[in-house]
Amino acid sequence: MDLRSVTVGMPVSDLRRAVEWYQRVFALAEPDLEPADGVVEFRLGSIWLQLGEEPTARSGAEVVTRFDVADVAAERERLVGLGVEVGALEHVPGAVDYFDFADPDGNRLSFYTELPWG
Numbered sequence: 001m002d003l004r005s006v007t008v009g010m011p012v013s014d015l016r017r018a019v020e021w022y023q024r025v026f027a028l029a030e031p032d033l034e035p036a037d038g039v040v041e042f043r044l045g046s047i048w049l050q051l052g053e054e055p056t057a058r059s060g061a062e063v064v065t066r067f068d069v070a071d072v073a074a075e076r077e078r079l080v081g082l083g084v085e086v087g088a089l090e091h092v093p094g095a096v097d098y099f100d101f102a103d104p105d106g107n108r109l110s111f112y113t114e115l116p117w118g
Helices: 015-026 072-081
Strands: 006-012 033-036 039-044 047-053 064-068 090-092 096-102 108-114
Touching (some): 006 015, 015 039, 015 047, 072 096, 072 108
Parallel strands (some): 006 047, 064 108
Antiparallel strands (some): 039 047, 090 096, 096 108
C-alpha cells in the first residue's frame, strides 16, 4: 500500500461559523479547497481537514483528532486567550504533553508535543 495523504472529515452544523472558528484556532487563511457545496478543506501539514455541513449527532463512538505542535503549552495559552475552553495540560513522562478541547459542534480535538525519549 502506498498511502499518499489523509483527509479527516469533521461534521459541522454551521459551515461559516466552523470555518471562522478553525481559522482562529489553527491560525489559518482561507480554505484551500471547496470541493462541493457545504464542504471546505484546509491543508494542515501532511493532512487535509475537511469541514462538511451535515448532521452532528453522535453515534456513541467518540473520535479524538490529535495534532502535534512544537510547543503545546504555548498553544494552550494562545487558545485560552482566544476564549476557547481547553482541558488541563497533561504530562505523560517520557511520551507527551497534551491538552484536549472541542469545536463548537463537539468534535473532540487535542494538541500535543512529543517529549524526548529516555
